[in-house]
Amino acid sequence: DVKVTQSSRYLVKRTGEKVFLECVQDMDHENMFWYRQDPGLGLRLIYFSYDVKMKEKGDIPEGYSVSREKKERFSLILESASTNQTSMYLCASSFKRGQETQYFGPGTRLLVL
């Protein structure tokens, strides 16, 4: 079974802090994704990566950056956390381009005070 793990289930941070969310997958998937999910807005794609050291902007990249130094790990960085970044953050991976079935992690619920 594919396993996608996220570093924290719950996180509380203060406005202005730099926040790191880590995601690790154990199935040698090429593709990794970061979403946020808010009530009424559904899943929104922040960034994705089709290979190590590659990244592409999704629909809402502002205020976020990502890092993919190793194939199995994809990090989401909130450079200076703001209250409107309070949300559920979901990481996903898929095998490769053209095989886009996604496997999701359990999510990190982030509260920015």
Place this chain on the structure above:
Amino acid sequence: SQKIEQNSEALNIQEGKTATLTCNYTNYSPAYLQWYRQDPGRGPVFLLLIRENEKEKRKERLKVTFDTTLKQSLFHITASQPADSATYLCALDLQAGTALIFGKGTTLSVSS
């Protein structure tokens, strides 16, 4: 403009009935369409994938149809059970090297 819509935010049905969820899209040409289940506080879980040249796909009590002329997919759960209560998401797979495009989901509640 491009849109993907799941017709209702919430659907309430009685145990044993068939639940039918709808996914409509405009100005996309998906090669595949996928359905996911999401339980509260958890990540979505893949259920089924249907290709553009397939009319219907089944898996146990689940059935998905895909009509590229109507630009619509229907997701059926037969003999529904309270354990089927969850949010169901459809996703367009354009096979163009882009990420999946998710609908906002329909929350199904099955009462006993």
